[in-house]
Amino acid sequence: MNVVYNFSAGPAMIPKDVLYEAQKDLRNWKKSNFSIMEISHRSETFIQIALEAERDLRELLKIPDWFKVLFCQGGARGQFSAVPMNLLGNSKTADYINSGYWSNCAFIEAKKYCTPKSILIRKNDDKKESLLSINQWKINKNSAYIHYCPNETIDGLCIHEEPVFEKKIIVGDFSSVILSRPININNYDLIYASAQKNIGPAGITIIIIRENLLKHSSNITPSILDYQKISENNSMFNTPPTFSWYLSGLVFKWLKKQGGLKEIEKSNQKKSDLLYKKIDASDFYINNIDNKNRSQMNVVFNLINPKLNAIFLKEASKLGLNYLRGHAAVGGMRASIYNAMPLEGVRSLIEFMSYFENQYG
Numbered sequence: 001m002n003v004v005y006n007f008s009a010g011p012a013m014i015p016k017d018v019l020y021e022a023q024k025d026l027r028n029w030k031k032s033n034f035s036i037m038e039i040s041h042r043s044e045t046f047i048q049i050a051l052e053a054e055r056d057l058r059e060l061l062k063i064p065d066w067f068k069v070l071f072c073q074g075g076a077r078g079q080f081s082a083v084p085m086n087l088l089g090n091s092k093t094a095d096y097i098n099s100g101y102w103s104n105c106a107f108i109e110a111k112k113y114c115t116p117k118s119i120l121i122r123k124n125d126d127k128k129e130s131l132l133s134i135n136q137w138k139i140n141k142n143s144a145y146i147h148y149c150p151n152e153t154i155d156g157l158c159i160h161e162e163p164v165f166e167k168k169i170i171v172g173d174f175s176s177v178i179l180s181r182p183i184n185i186n187n188y189d190l191i192y193a194s195a196q197k198n199i200g201p202a203g204i205t206i207i208i209i210r211e212n213l214l215k216h217s218s219n220i221t222p223s224i225l226d227y228q229k230i231s232e233n234n235s236m237f238n239t240p241p242t243f244s245w246y247l248s249g250l251v252f253k254w255l256k257k258q259g260g261l262k263e264i265e266k267s268n269q270k271k272s273d274l275l276y277k278k279i280d281a282s283d284f285y286i287n288n289i290d291n292k293n294r295s296q297m298n299v300v301f302n303l304i305n306p307k308l309n310a311i312f313l314k315e316a317s318k319l320g321l322n323y324l325r326g327h328a329a330v331g332g333m334r335a336s337i338y339n340a341m342p343l344e345g346v347r348s349l350i351e352f353m354s355y356f357e358n359q360y361g
């Protein structure tokens with residue numbers, strides 16, 4: 001069978017080694033004669049898996065003790081509601097940094113709970129698309145928190161700097177960038193990420209929250225979105241998605257085996273550099289984003305002649321290069337090259353792009 005590379009933005013590729021291991025375990029977990037999918041989340045076996053996943057995640061991201069790690073459901077969109085419900089306190093407003101599709105969705109959802117301020121940071125001068133750097137963000141004094149999205153999955157825009165604001169609560173939607181590089185957790189108060197981009201299968205959402213923020217939920221907060229409630233119950237207030245949790249744990253072990261986040265960062269840098277270099281060297285493909293805001297995870301590009309889009313996608317998938325179509329909101333192409341995408345996948349894509357350009361350019 002030919003090798004297939006999946007450039008989907010999410011659910012996205014999972015490392016092959018992890019899939020093989022899960023397959024081996026699927027019916028008969030460590031010679032127990034049962035599947036991990038058919039045992040209680042309260043069993044000793046599963047609790048060990050859950051604890052180990054948390055331990056490995058803490059090690060990878062160097063999460064300090066004063067942060068809690070929660071495993072929840074509801075995806076990142078669930079967090080669009082959970083964040084205001086848990087963090088507004090008596091405040092009536094919060095700052096939403098608007099850098100693209102997903103940060104705007106978070107802003108729209110927050111309007112149900114308060115009067116959020118949308119702070120537009122996207123600019124379009126010199127024909128290059130870029131984002132205002134953090135020291136230019138116009139933060140409001142009375143906002144309860146700042147919400148931002150470091151990697152706009154659909155727009156291919158990334159904020160590489162880390163936010164540092166004195167005495168402000170910083171919330172980051174890390175769904176498509178978590179675990180792609182080391183970060184300093186102490187620069188944040190709350191980080192959330194749904195799993196299906198850079199971790200594992202859909203169904204689980206990871207929350208890293210400063211412990212002193214747990215107790216501020218409004219009393220209409222659904223219990224399953226209440227950080228304090230989730231934390232008190234060790235992320236098992238309701239039945240967690242056990243299989244996603246288990247598989248995410250395998251991905252954490254895989255990451256450790258790759259050498260941790262410093263090594264993964266090097267690999268991600270290399271993959272995205274190669275692809276952008278290809279795009280920039282050609283008059284056939286284009287990406288208009290300023291270098292400083294280009295995403296390493298989601299590389300968007302257009303064919304100068306959009307009439308060729310359909311045939312590009314068709315020929316690519318014939319060669320096993322799948323799901324390169326850009327999100328409907330922006331069109332064009334998007335190659336999502338998360339941690340699990342091997343270098344060979346990116347090389348194959350580049351090779352195909354050159355071939356296609358020669359054929360149709």
Ligand SMILES: *Cc1c(COP(=O)(O)O)cnc(C)c1O
Pocket residue numbers: 010074075076077078102149151152153173174175176194195197
């Ligand atoms: C995919 C994505 C979301 C939505 O995630 P769901 O799990 O579908 O709710 C939100 N934010 C970002 C940055 C994403 O990439």
